[in-house]
Amino acid sequence: MHSAPSVTYPVGRSRWAGRLALALWLAGAGAAALWLLQPGAAGWRQALALAAVLAAGAAALQAWRTAPQGELHWDGRQWLWSxxxxxxxxxxxxxxxxxxxxxxxxxxxxxxxxxxLWLEPSFQPGRWNDLRRAVYSRASRQAPADLRDRQAAARP
Incomplete structure (x- = not known):
């Protein structure tokens, strides 16, 4: 069995993840709006729901804006992040x-x-299949020795 080729793949803000977050937020906002439009439904519960929808939208936008950006590198033995x-x-x-x-x-x-990390082919189309091979390679599921030791020490 051959190991996956080494690959360096850029990581940035995923449009797909942004669209998913927007679609989920719009669904929540739509449900809250429909509840608010019910006759005699205006009250503190609806105001709280509206505040929660607005807070969730702000949190999703902030998470998307501050998404990790850098490079993920597979060298054939281990993953490296920068x-x-x-x-x-x-x-x-x-x-x-x-x-x-x-x-x-x-x-x-x-x-x-x-x-x-949300990754998509548009970040670097020519290396997408190499990245997919690397994340599914048997070796990529092996934790570096230092990380395995820390995980073992953390277990009760």
């Missing part, structure tokens, strides 16, 4: 959602931080 202009940090990548044209990855960096 913010733009920053040092490379080893980590463990796991796939949480695969829609063929969009991947949601969980990156656990050696220092314990977790990043959620």
């Amino acid at each position: 913010r733009r202009g920053g040092p490379q940090q080893p980590g463990l990548v796991t796939v949480h959602l695969d829609l063929q044209r969009c991947l949601l990855l969980r990156l656990q960096i050696l220092d314990g931080r977790v990043r959620w």
